Amino acid sequence: MEERYVKEITPKSQDFSRWYIEVIRKAELVDYAPMKGMMVIRPYGYAIWEKIKELLDRRLKETGHVNAYFPLFIPESFLKKEAEHVKGFAPQVAWVTHGGDEELEERLAVRPTSEAIICSMYAKWIKSWRDLPVLINQWANIVRWEKVTRPFLRTTEFLWQEGHTAHATEEEAEEETLRILSIYKDFVENDLAIPVIAGKKTEREKFAGALRTYSIEALMADGRALQAGTSHNLGQHFSRAFNIRYEDKNQNLQYVWQTSWGVSTRLIGAVIMVHGDDSGLRFPPRIAPIQVVIVPIPANEWKEKIYKKGEHIEKELKKISVRAHFDSREEYTPGWKYSDWEMRGVPLRIEIGPKDMEKKQVVLVRRDNREKIPVSQDVLIEKISPLLEEIQKSLYNQALNFLKENTHNVNNYEEFKEIIENKRGFIKTFWCGNQDCEDKIKDETGASIRVISMEKEEKSEGNCVYCGKKAENLVYFAKAY
RNA sequence: CGGGACGUAGCGCAGCCUGGUUAGCGCGCCUGCCUUGGGAGCAGGAGGUCGGAGGUUCAAAUCCUCUCGUCCCGACCA
Numbered sequence: 001m002e003e004r005y006v007k008e009i010t011p012k013s014q015d016f017s018r019w020y021i022e023v024i025r026k027a028e029l030v031d032y033a034p035m036k037g038m039m040v041i042r043p044y045g046y047a048i049w050e051k052i053k054e055l056l057d058r059r060l061k062e063t064g065h066v067n068a069y070f071p072l073f074i075p076e077s078f079l080k081k082e083a084e085h086v087k088g089f090a091p092q093v094a095w096v097t098h099g100g101d102e103e104l105e106e107r108l109a110v111r112p113t114s115e116a117i118i119c120s121m122y123a124k125w126i127k128s129w130r131d132l133p134v135l136i137n138q139w140a141n142i143v144r145w146e147k148v149t150r151p152f153l154r155t156t157e158f159l160w161q162e163g164h165t166a167h168a169t170e171e172e173a174e175e176e177t178l179r180i181l182s183i184y185k186d187f188v189e190n191d192l193a194i195p196v197i198a199g200k201k202t203e204r205e206k207f208a209g210a211l212r213t214y215s216i217e218a219l220m221a222d223g224r225a226l227q228a229g230t231s232h233n234l235g236q237h238f239s240r241a242f243n244i245r246y247e248d249k250n251q252n253l254q255y256v257w258q259t260s261w262g263v264s265t266r267l268i269g270a271v272i273m274v275h276g277d278d279s280g281l282r283f284p285p286r287i288a289p290i291q292v293v294i295v296p297i298p299a300n301e302w303k304e305k306i307y308k309k310g311e312h313i314e315k316e317l318k319k320i321s322v323r324a325h326f327d328s329r330e331e332y333t334p335g336w337k338y339s340d341w342e343m344r345g346v347p348l349r350i351e352i353g354p355k356d357m358e359k360k361q362v363v364l365v366r367r368d369n370r371e372k373i374p375v376s377q378d379v380l381i382e383k384i385s386p387l388l389e390e391i392q393k394s395l396y397n398q399a400l401n402f403l404k405e406n407t408h409n410v411n412n413y414e415e416f417k418e419i420i421e422n423k424r425g426f427i428k429t430f431w432c433g434n435q436d437c438e439d440k441i442k443d444e445t446g447a448s449i450r451v452i453s454m455e456k457e458e459k460s461e462g463n464c465v466y467c468g469k470k471a472e473n474l475v476y477f478a479k480a481y
Numbered sequence: 482c483g484g485g486a487c488g489u490a491g492c493g494c495a496g497c498c499u500g501g502u503u504a505g506c507g508c509g510c511c512u513g514c515c516u517u518g519g520g521a522g523c524a525g526g527a528g529g530u531c532g533g534a535g536g537u538u539c540a541a542a543u544c545c546u547c548u549c550g551u552c553c554c555g556a557c558c559a
Contacts, residue, residue, distance in 0.1 A: 007520070008492090008508095017553070018553090021551095021552075025492090032550085034550080036550065036551090091557080091558090092558070142559090144558075146557090147556090147558085148482090154558070154559070160559080227559060262559075263559085265559095266559055297517065298516095298517060299517070300516095300517095303517095330517090333517050333519085333521060334518065334519075335521085336517095336520040339519070339520050340520080342519095353517090353518050354518085356518090480558095
């Protein structure tokens with residue numbers, strides 16, 4: 001039995017929801033704002049978002065996307081132009097009705113997503129085939145009036161990125177949709193160390209106004225799935241509604257083919273729920289706000305030397321772009337600091353005490369497995385980066401094993417119900433494609449189809465887990481956040 | 482939005498059922514001394530309009546009504 005060092009939080013294994021709430025507040029990632037469903041992202045939490053932005057933005061720019069910024073408000077008439085879209089979002093829209101004391105002639109929606117306002121601009125900007133493709137992304141805030149909220153996972157206001165592209169052909173739009181899906185998958189798996197299942201959404205689950213929606217789905221430690229990113233092929237639904245046309249090489253007017261796609265601050269919730277343990281957070285090194293914390297263990301005659309050494313190590317690590325922090329606080333004992341930084345998820349700790357000074361070494365302690373590694377001070381700096389990469393991989397592998405262990409191949413409904421009830425996780429099975437079966441399974445078990453698999457399976461045909469009819473869709477079911 | 486639970490110091494709670502001086506406790510916080518290899522010790526100190534608004538009463542943290550917020554379980558959504 002592993003000794004439990006951090007005693008301030010409810011163990012994750014004991015009460016997952018409570019653990020989540022306690023850890024995000026004690027680690028100072030967020031605090032509740034005085035309005036329902038709203039949160040303050042505190043500096044330590046916002047640092048994660050900044051890393052996510054930096055790493056994903058780089059990938060988007062590498063693939064030709066550029067950033068822009070569109071207005072927060074959307075005139076009601078614009079929002080109403082695409083019928084399915086407005087129907088999907090109407091219940092969640094916050095409205096501005098007054099400017100000062102004066103009532104507005106037309107209500108303004110606080111954007112629940114920006115298709116409407118962006119498409120209205122694209123209609124002005126796009127005239128010729130030479131203008132295409134348009135590959136614009138924006139980092140923005142969004143408001144959706146939610147009934148049930150949880151910090152990071154579902155809040156009334158949240159931060160995200162939303163890409164909106166326009167293309168000459170349907171093929172190009174589909175290519176873009178899938179390219180983004182693979183960028184998301186690559187980013188989430190490599191930088192956030194979270195393995196995901198990528199696939200297509202069913203009609204029931206797709207984005208309001210999309211032709212097709214794809215998503216990546218991650219499995220949380222409590223066995224529920226979390227949609228971690230979505231990419232939509234909008235077809236010509238919006239270009240027809242907003243009249244976005246270009247003249248092609250043959251001088252024919254054509255409607256553009258569009259995509260939109262996004263990931264949000266919800267990803268932070270995923271990182272917490274996938275990697276966290278009984279002692280608190282465990283951040284993957286690539287996004288950890290602090291990657292290495294240096295804790296001195298002062299003893300009277302050594303104190304000055306130890307502090308100097310600690311500061312020196314911090315400086316050297318920063319030189320090689322390691323996010324290092326020397327914890328010079330004198331009011332806390334080393335043991336207290338260990339627990340504190342473990343709760344806050346710092347991937348690697350360096351301890352320096354009198355015994356280490358005598359041996360000209362330090363002790364490294366990994367957050368992922370708590371392994372203690374004595375290292376000579378001479379070679380310390382060069383050891384750090386490879387070790388951080390190893391921790392990154394180790395966290396990914398732990399999450400991957402969990403995903404594998406909790407993905408159940410099932411082909412009868414009784415077993416399906418039993419697993420959803422007791423074990424949760426993903427259920428991989430066949431579905432006939434009929435929405436009745438999908439609805440009934442949802443009603444009876446609470447599980448929904450997260451995605452239709454895109455893997456090239458040998459066995460591409462089976463029987464629907466619900467009705468038993470011939471089925472071609474291999475799908476992943478789960479209870480979802 | 483339905484069902485349940487809860488709101489008392491920064492955090493965790495007791496007090497409420499059965500109304501009655503100055504509302505307690507642990508941790509944290511501040512000052513000083515002393516300590517520091519897994520959440521140290523001693524001494525002193527600060528901190529509360531009991532979520533908010535009404536009402537009942539001579540008197541309300543306590544009883545009643547409304548309201549705001551949080552958590553859990555469902556239905557809806559990133």
